[in-house]
Amino acid sequence: xxxxxxxxxxxxxxxxxxxxxxxxxxxxxxxxxxxxxxxxxxxxxxxxxxxxxxxxxxxxxxxxxxxxxxxxxxxxxxxxxxxxxxxxxxxxxxxxxxxxxxxxxxxxxxxxxxxxxxxxxxxxxxxxxxxxxxxxxxxxxxxxxxxxxxxxxxxxxxxxxxxxxxxxxxxxxxxxxxxxxxxxxxxxxxxxxxxxxxxxxxxxxxxxxxxxxxxxxxxxxxxxxxxxxxxxxxxxxxxxxxxxxxxxxxxxxxxxxxxxxxxxxxxxxxxxxxxx
DNA sequence: CAGATCACCTGCTTGC
DNA sequence: TGCAAGCAGGTGATCT
Numbered sequence: 001x002x003x004x005x006x007x008x009x010x011x012x013x014x015x016x017x018x019x020x021x022x023x024x025x026x027x028x029x030x031x032x033x034x035x036x037x038x039x040x041x042x043x044x045x046x047x048x049x050x051x052x053x054x055x056x057x058x059x060x061x062x063x064x065x066x067x068x069x070x071x072x073x074x075x076x077x078x079x080x081x082x083x084x085x086x087x088x089x090x091x092x093x094x095x096x097x098x099x100x101x102x103x104x105x106x107x108x109x110x111x112x113x114x115x116x117x118x119x120x121x122x123x124x125x126x127x128x129x130x131x132x133x134x135x136x137x138x139x140x141x142x143x144x145x146x147x148x149x150x151x152x153x154x155x156x157x158x159x160x161x162x163x164x165x166x167x168x169x170x171x172x173x174x175x176x177x178x179x180x181x182x183x184x185x186x187x188x189x190x191x192x193x194x195x196x197x198x199x200x201x202x203x204x205x206x207x208x209x210x211x212x213x214x215x216x217x218x219x220x221x222x223x224x225x226x227x228x229x230x231x232x233x234x235x236x237x238x239x240x241x242x243x244x245x246x247x248x249x250x251x252x253x254x255x256x257x258x259x260x261x262x263x264x265x266x267x268x269x270x271x272x273x274x275x276x
Numbered sequence: 277c278a279g280a281t282c283a284c285c286t287g288c289t290t291g292c
Numbered sequence: 293t294g295c296a297a298g299c300a301g302g303t304g305a306t307c308t
């Protein structure tokens with residue numbers, strides 16, 4: 001699902017519909033999305049005013065006049081300001097005086113891998129995240145390659161998927177970034193972090209930023225059913241060079257794009273352009 | 277500690 | 293046609 005660009009798009013599209021509004025009703029129906037006492041959560045939220053909405057990694061942060069509502073969209077989550085409630089709608093928020101729209105916010109998530117949590121202050125899941133890829137310098141990026149016991153030996157694909165390394169990259173943008181930087185997904189982090197690979201590390205840093213920025217510009221990637229809060233699709237999938245393109249010719253060398261399993265995830269790359 | 281494996285849930289596609 | 297297996301944008305618990 002939704003990775004950093006999709007979550008950013010959702011946040012931007014929902015912002016004008018919920019900012020400065022009061023939560024007048026709330027209902028939850030999934031023990032996976034909202035573990036624990038769902039009625040207590042609803043009671044906690046009703047009467048709260050929404051001060052602002054933001055994003056950290058793949059998390060949506062809704063600042064309230066008391067505490068913060070932290071949401072994750074998992075693999076199939078959507079946050080919608082229009083549409084109807086169905087069996088996959090696991091969160092319904094009724095909002096005060098509709099300045100725009102209809103005054104309802106719907107959390108929709110068929111697989112229920114997402115989450116909705118209230119906490120008095122920053123959610124610990126958010127605290128554990130690494131830095132925002134669009135905010136850090138190259139030196140800070142390079143410094144992340146070191147773990148507590150020296151330079152990390154993990155493969156680059158697994159490292160990019162680790163949210164404690166950088167927040168926000170998922171399967172699509174990890175594959176696209178590694179292709180753009182000419183790095184094989186199984187290349188060890190130690191190799192990229194070595195001084196001799198400085199150019200490649202810098203290419204990766206720039207690739208991640210350019211790809212995420214461009215994806216945000218065009219509203220994210222709509223692979224199957226991703227849409228923003230107003231139901232609009234994103235268009236970055238058109239610009240994917242490797243993700244979902246197994247067997248197609250590489251944009252760079254013309255050889256076939258391959259798909260293998262890395263870190264339990266389908267991983268797309270060009271064997272000719274991305275050497276270990 | 278770092279890394280690998282598995283599990284969570286639903287729906288769609290693939291292959292026999 | 294029908295059905296089982298496999299796979300999907302993610303994360304976190306549990307092992308080695």
